[in-house]
Amino acid sequence: MTAVSIRNVWKSYGDQVVLENISLEVAPHAFVSLVGPSGCGKSTFLRMLLSQETPTRGAILVDGAPLAPEPTPDRGVVFQKYSVYPHLTALENVALGLELARSPLLGRLFGARRRAVMEEAAESLEAVGLATARDKYPAQLSGGMQQRLAIAQALIKKPRILLLDEPFGALDPGIRKDIHDLMLDLWWRTRMTVFMVSHDLREAFYLGTRIIAFDRTRTRPEERDAYGATITFDMPLDPSDPVKARIRAAEEAAARGLDLPLSDGGAGRCH
Ligand SMILES: Nc1ncnc2c1ncn2[C@@H]1O[C@H](COP(=O)(O)OP(=O)(O)OP(=O)(O)O)[C@@H](O)[C@H]1O
Numbered sequence: 577m578t579a580v581s582i583r584n585v586w587k588s589y590g591d592q593v594v595l596e597n598i599s600l601e602v603a604p605h606a607f608v609s610l611v612g613p614s615g616c617g618k619s620t621f622l623r624m625l626l627s628q629e630t631p632t633r634g635a636i637l638v639d640g641a642p643l644a645p646e647p648t649p650d651r652g653v654v655f656q657k658y659s660v661y662p663h664l665t666a667l668e669n670v671a672l673g674l675e676l677a678r679s680p681l682l683g684r685l686f687g688a689r690r691r692a693v694m695e696e697a698a699e700s701l702e703a704v705g706l707a708t709a710r711d712k713y714p715a716q717l718s719g720g721m722q723q724r725l726a727i728a729q730a731l732i733k734k735p736r737i738l739l740l741d742e743p744f745g746a747l748d749p750g751i752r753k754d755i756h757d758l759m760l761d762l763w764w765r766t767r768m769t770v771f772m773v774s775h776d777l778r779e780a781f782y783l784g785t786r787i788i789a790f791d792r793t794r795t796r797p798e799e800r801d802a803y804g805a806t807i808t809f810d811m812p813l814d815p816s817d818p819v820k821a822r823i824r825a826a827e828e829a830a831a832r833g834l835d836l837p838l839s840d841g842g843a844g845r846c847h
C-alpha cells in the first residue's frame with residue numbers, strides 16, 4: 577500500500593500562480609476526493625502526481641521517495657473523456673498498454689507472450705464487468721461501458737496510485753451508481769491509493785475516505801495571478817459509514833454553508 581506526501585507544492589505557469597503551498601499527507605489506501613471550482617488547479621495537481629507536470633516549488637514523495645520524473649506504470653489515470661482507441665476491440669484496447677510496456681519498440685508481442693497478455697486483458701475486462709464485450713469496438717459500447725473499459729486499461733498495469741479526473745461526470749445517474757460500486761470494489765481489492773477529482777459532492781462523499789477542497793482565498797482582480805488556490809477544506813470520512821449517513825453528511829455540510837466550493841455553487845472563484 578502506498579503513502580503519498582505532498583510538501584509545500586506550488587505550481588505556476590509563467591506569471592500565473594495556479595496552486596499555492598499545497599501540503600498533504602495521504603495515508604496508504606486512502607481514497608481522496610478532490611473538489612473545487614473550475615480552474616482551481618485540480619487537473620494540474622493530478623498531472624503533477626502523474627509526472628506530466630513538475631511542481632514549481634516543493635516536492636511530492638511516494639512512500640518516502642521522490643516521484644519518478646516521468647510517468648510510470650505504478651500510476652494509472654482515467655479521464656472524463658474516453659481514452660480508448662476506436663479502431664481496437666475492447667480486448668485489444670486493454671492489451672495494448674501491456675504490449676507497449678513489454679515490447680516498447682514493436683508495440684506487439686507474439687506467441688506465448690501475446691497469449692499471456694491477452695489472458696491478462698480478458699481478466700481485466702472481467703474485473704470491470706465487460707467479459708461479454710471483449711470483441712466489441714468502443715462505438716458499440718455505452719458511455720458507462722467505455723468508462724469501464726478505461727478503468728480496465730488503467731488497472732491492467734497494476735498501478736499503486738490511481739488518478740481519476742471526473743471519470744464519471746458524463747454518465748447518467750443510474751449508470752453512475754453501478755460504476756461507483758465497481759470502483760469501491762476495485763479499490764478494496766487492489767489496495768490502491770486513489771485521488772479522484774469530482775464536481776459532484778455526493779459522489780465525492782460517497783466514494784472518498786477524505787475530502788479535500790481547493791480554492792482561492794484572495795480574489796481581488798489584481799491578486800488573480802499572484803496567488804493560487806490552496807487547500808481550504810480537509811475532512812476525513814469514515815469508510816464504514818452506511819452510504820446514507822455519508823450522503824446526509826454531504827447535504828448537512830452544504831446546509832451549514834461550509835465552504836465546499838462547487839462548480840455551480842456561485843462560490844466558484846477560480847476560473
Ligand atoms: N499547460 C498549461 N499552461 C498554462 N496554463 C495552464 C496549463 N494547464 C493549466 N493551466 C491553467 O491553470 C489553471 C488551472 O487549470 P486546471 O485545468 O488544473 O483546473 P481544474 O481545477 O482542473 O478546472 P476544471 O474543474 O474546469 O477541470 C487554469 O487557469 C488553466 O488555464
Ligand SMILES: [Mg+2]
Pocket residue numbers: 618619620741
Ligand atoms: Mg480539471
